[in-house]
Amino acid sequence: MATPLTSHRPGLAILLNLSAVFFFTVMSALIKATADSVPPGQAVFFRSLFAIPVILVWLALRQELRHGLIARRPIVHIRRGVLGTTAMGLIFAGLGLLPLPEVTAIGFAAPIFTVLLAALLLGERIRLIRISAVLLGLLGVLIMVWPRLGIGGDYQKSAAVGALLVLLSAMARALVQIQIRSMAESESTSAIVFYFSATATVLSLLTLPFGWVVPTGQVLILLVLAGVIGGAAQICMTSSYRFGAVSMLAPVEYASMLFAILIGYIWFSEVPTAVMLAGAGLIIAGNILVIWREHHLGLARARARPIADPKS
Numbered sequence: 241m242a243t244p245l246t247s248h249r250p251g252l253a254i255l256l257n258l259s260a261v262f263f264f265t266v267m268s269a270l271i272k273a274t275a276d277s278v279p280p281g282q283a284v285f286f287r288s289l290f291a292i293p294v295i296l297v298w299l300a301l302r303q304e305l306r307h308g309l310i311a312r313r314p315i316v317h318i319r320r321g322v323l324g325t326t327a328m329g330l331i332f333a334g335l336g337l338l339p340l341p342e343v344t345a346i347g348f349a350a351p352i353f354t355v356l357l358a359a360l361l362l363g364e365r366i367r368l369i370r371i372s373a374v375l376l377g378l379l380g381v382l383i384m385v386w387p388r389l390g391i392g393g394d395y396q397k398s399a400a401v402g403a404l405l406v407l408l409s410a411m412a413r414a415l416v417q418i419q420i421r422s423m424a425e426s427e428s429t430s431a432i433v434f435y436f437s438a439t440a441t442v443l444s445l446l447t448l449p450f451g452w453v454v455p456t457g458q459v460l461i462l463l464v465l466a467g468v469i470g471g472a473a474q475i476c477m478t479s480s481y482r483f484g485a486v487s488m489l490a491p492v493e494y495a496s497m498l499f500a501i502l503i504g505y506i507w508f509s510e511v512p513t514a515v516m517l518a519g520a521g522l523i524i525a526g527n528i529l530v531i532w533r534e535h536h537l538g539l540a541r542a543r544a545r546p547i548a549d550p551k552s
């Protein structure tokens with residue numbers, strides 16, 4: 241849901257958005273660092289629970305604690321929570337099986353899937369440019385995933401499962417984006433952000449019988465940090481849209497590829513392959529094509545909008 245601009249401050253908007261991208265990447269690295277010790281469902285619990293205090297403080301500072309948490313359609317928040325929690329659990333599981341840069345790159349497929357699913361589920365028309373963008377993005381996904389399936393590379397079952405999990409997560413995130421489009425008509429950004437974390441916390445408890453562990457002190461600190469940093473990332477992302485348009489900020493997300501490569505190399509000694517970088521490049525190119533198309537459609541709509549008579 242896009243937040244109406246309070247003022248146009250592109251420098252601040254980009255800084256906040258870039259901070260959010262960095263925080264989300266660090267959060268993913270923290271989850272990856274605990275993946276050998278903690279199951280994905282438990283990681284989702286910590287990520288969601290410890291984001292809530294950060295979000296509540298932010299809402300209190302904005303004086304939105306009373307009115308910003310009103311849920312006009314509670315059932316849609318639950319549906320969004322189920323999809324979002326599923327996406328989070330899948331990508332957390334994938335982080336334990338694949339390098340951080342590869343998980344990040346495959347995750348870029350989510351906007352491509354959003355365009356495709358919007359056409360299938362909402363009946364949105366896809367013209368040549370969008371079709372080209374989808375095909376370009378899907379080609380990038382295939383290039384990255386094929387080696388994991390043993391086609392032109394060494395087959396490893398764990399890596400193949402990891403690639404599939406991250407792909408399914410990207411599809412779930414695409415469904416979340418479609419869900420948020422309809423929620424934007426009645427629900428505030430504050431409510432969407434808060435109730436997602438609350439729902440994810442509750443839903444993650446359902447995985448309690450499936451292997452939760454008592455984390456060591458170091459692992460516990462990493463999990464709590466993941467939640468706090470994840471909450472800060474949500475706040476920075478949401479705040480950035482108060483000072484800059486979505487179309488301007490969308491390309492900033494791809495900085496996460498650089499952050500993931502840097503953190504993956506320093507923390508996990510992961511070196512991205514040429515195949516992964518080539519696939520990621522095609523997915524990013526497809527997404528930028530969609531962003532460019534949406535930007536020009538927005539300009540066309542603005543030009544076509546009738547200008548009000550100042551005398552009327």
